[in-house]
Amino acid sequence: MIKLVEVGPRDGLQNEVRPVSAEVKVAFLRALSQAGYAEIEATSFVSPRWVPQLADAEEVSRQLCEQPGLVYTALVPNRKGLERALACGYKRVAVFTAASEAFSQKNTNRTIAASLQEFAPLVEQARQAGASVRGYVSTAWFCPYAGVIQAPAVYEVTRAMLDLGIDEVSLGDTVGLAVPSQVHSTLQHLLDNGLERPQLALHFHDTSGTALANVLISLQLGFATFDCSAGGLGGCPYAPGASGNLASEDLVYMLEHMGYPTGVDLERLARASLELAAHLGRTLPSRTLARLQAGWQTAERT
Amino acid sequence: MIKLVEVGPRDGLQNEVRPVSAEVKVAFLRALSQAGYAEIEATSFVSPRWVPQLADAEEVSRQLCEQPGLVYTALVPNRKGLERALACGYKRVAVFTAASEAFSQKNTNRTIAASLQEFAPLVEQARQAGASVRGYVSTAWFCPYAGVIQAPAVYEVTRAMLDLGIDEVSLGDTVGLAVPSQVHSTLQHLLDNGLERPQLALHFHDTSGTALANVLISLQLGFATFDCSAGGLGGCPYAPGASGNLASEDLVYMLEHMGYPTGVDLERLARASLELAAHLGRTLPSRTLARLQAGWQTAERT
Numbered sequence: 001m002i003k004l005v006e007v008g009p010r011d012g013l014q015n016e017v018r019p020v021s022a023e024v025k026v027a028f029l030r031a032l033s034q035a036g037y038a039e040i041e042a043t044s045f046v047s048p049r050w051v052p053q054l055a056d057a058e059e060v061s062r063q064l065c066e067q068p069g070l071v072y073t074a075l076v077p078n079r080k081g082l083e084r085a086l087a088c089g090y091k092r093v094a095v096f097t098a099a100s101e102a103f104s105q106k107n108t109n110r111t112i113a114a115s116l117q118e119f120a121p122l123v124e125q126a127r128q129a130g131a132s133v134r135g136y137v138s139t140a141w142f143c144p145y146a147g148v149i150q151a152p153a154v155y156e157v158t159r160a161m162l163d164l165g166i167d168e169v170s171l172g173d174t175v176g177l178a179v180p181s182q183v184h185s186t187l188q189h190l191l192d193n194g195l196e197r198p199q200l201a202l203h204f205h206d207t208s209g210t211a212l213a214n215v216l217i218s219l220q221l222g223f224a225t226f227d228c229s230a231g232g233l234g235g236c237p238y239a240p241g242a243s244g245n246l247a248s249e250d251l252v253y254m255l256e257h258m259g260y261p262t263g264v265d266l267e268r269l270a271r272a273s274l275e276l277a278a279h280l281g282r283t284l285p286s287r288t289l290a291r292l293q294a295g296w297q298t299a300e301r302t
Numbered sequence: 303m304i305k306l307v308e309v310g311p312r313d314g315l316q317n318e319v320r321p322v323s324a325e326v327k328v329a330f331l332r333a334l335s336q337a338g339y340a341e342i343e344a345t346s347f348v349s350p351r352w353v354p355q356l357a358d359a360e361e362v363s364r365q366l367c368e369q370p371g372l373v374y375t376a377l378v379p380n381r382k383g384l385e386r387a388l389a390c391g392y393k394r395v396a397v398f399t400a401a402s403e404a405f406s407q408k409n410t411n412r413t414i415a416a417s418l419q420e421f422a423p424l425v426e427q428a429r430q431a432g433a434s435v436r437g438y439v440s441t442a443w444f445c446p447y448a449g450v451i452q453a454p455a456v457y458e459v460t461r462a463m464l465d466l467g468i469d470e471v472s473l474g475d476t477v478g479l480a481v482p483s484q485v486h487s488t489l490q491h492l493l494d495n496g497l498e499r500p501q502l503a504l505h506f507h508d509t510s511g512t513a514l515a516n517v518l519i520s521l522q523l524g525f526a527t528f529d530c531s532a533g534g535l536g537g538c539p540y541a542p543g544a545s546g547n548l549a550s551e552d553l554v555y556m557l558e559h560m561g562y563p564t565g566v567d568l569e570r571l572a573r574a575s576l577e578l579a580a581h582l583g584r585t586l587p588s589r590t591l592a593r594l595q596a597g598w599q600t601a602e603r604t
Binding site: 176177179180181182206207208209210211212213215216217247250253254257258259286287288291 | 478479481482483484508509510511512513514515517518519549552555556559560561588589590593
């Protein structure tokens with residue numbers, strides 16, 4: 001069984017230029033909750049001054065639908081965010097840093113070491129409140145400022161996060177430049193240094209069209225947790241028109257037809273994405289979604 | 303060294319709804335001829351009654367630029383097409399059939415066996431004129447009418463084409479539904495039955511986002527010839543908005559950064575695609591092209 005973590009409602013919608021109403025977000029989350037995901041990242045408790053698109057985090061969180069087998073997570077950038085998330089009843093939260101020092105400093109205005117120091121009490125507080133913690137390591141292969149990121153840098157930050165009690169670290173190809181040989185090389189380095197597959201998730205971007213090839217090489221190495229975004233929501237804000245997050249539809253299509261069950265119903269997922277796309281008034285980048293929307297399917301294949 | 307066969311000028315432009323002038327086609331071909339391809343399929347000598355977009359085949363062919371190491375091919379549906387292609391000086395032509403009987407009959411109005419019978423004298427005539435012959439087998443994994451295509455059907459038609467003197471058969475995932483496990487299974491069957499890697503090319507479509515994953519599994523099996531289309535030109539006419547041919551930019555990006563040299567200069571290729579996109583007045587589906595167009599690159603990566 002492959003575990004998919006749907007990040008569209010948070011990672012995708014926070015990049016929308018035009019504001020999306022809480023009502024539309026709630027409808028999207030309800031539709032996704034019916035699709036069969038193991039985990040959905042619903043929102044982020046970041047300061048509204050940083051990301052005004054997510055100022056409605058409490059309002060949205062109050063209206064989540066419980067589903068058996070489905071865990072909702074919320075991104076928390078700091079202790080204040082954690083407290084808001086816990087107050088909303090989240091049992092799983094996520095923290096984020098980077099493998100690139102330059103990216104960490106430009107993106108979060110602090111060093112990786114400083115982030116890790118802040119995580120320590122935050123993870124402790126979360127766990128005392130009965131919540132588990134997921135971690136994101138962005139720029140795990142390339143940094144837009146520093147270029148190629150070496151595997152040992154990824155290992156160090158990942159190891160440090162796991163040592164703090166974070167139970168799963170998601171490695172992000174934030175700029176979407178990684179190719180399978182590089183994915184293989186970094187993942188093999190992590191395994192060689194004692195990290196275990198269930199401790200790691202892969203978060204690929206499809207900016208160069210390589211996301212599913214990177215998934216394939218990860219599958220071949222035995223990894224089984226992947227992040228994805230409904231419709232491919234979340235184009236990188238630095239590159240208008242460019243594709244960002246790996247589209248959930250493309251991932252589910254490939255995995256299911258390769259014989260890796262995901263639990264996700266492609267048709268329900270696609271309906272959720274198409275309804276949101278109608279609200280956003282634009283086409284989403286998922287290839288499979290466009291194919292399904294065009295009604296182009298064989299008898300055997302949806 | 304990986305051999306790339308650029309099919310955009312023929313396979314891509316023949317699907318454009320609005321007519322493209324011979325002048326634009328010639329400019330596109332000239333730009334592509336500078337990019338470093340081993341082979342470019344320039345046009346098709348099909349009857350203008352079938353494909354009016356290609357009625358200018360002679361006019362375009364007269365203006366091709368010779369380049370050392372570059373071979374131009376032309377698609378020929380029949381003896382009349384072959385004679386037109388030879389009169390234009392082509393030293394390599396391509397013929398096409400399908401692995402699916404239903405597709406063959408709907409697409410070319412004849413059975414696979416009838417196509418093979420027609421190929422025999424055509425290949426003979428081409429070779430006597432000093433031209434080599436490439437073959438296309440479409441619907442090698444799925445047929446929009448018949449569903450899943452079994453590997454033995456692919457083997458049979460491919461073997462028959464090779465036996466006629468065709469030197470390379472390109473297997474097409476025409477509807478873009480194949481996933482890597484299926485690609486592996488069919489290719490392994492062909493190898494197990496004595497076909498050799500240099501006799502085969504892979505022609506993937508990115509309709510479900512799986513094209514580069516399918517390339518990866520083919521590379522892992524030792525295959526080294528891939529068809530691609532500049533910008534991803536050639537969306538399937540049955541599915542407006544859906545992506546068709548694997549984009550050359552995406553393929554070149556992945557291969558080069560995995561350490562597989564292609565000879566193709568990504569920047570020149572992208573410039574050719576962007577100039578054509580400007581003439582067509584629309585964005586092309588290549589992920590990498592969109593990224594390059596947005597000027598979004600790291601210092602280390604174009």
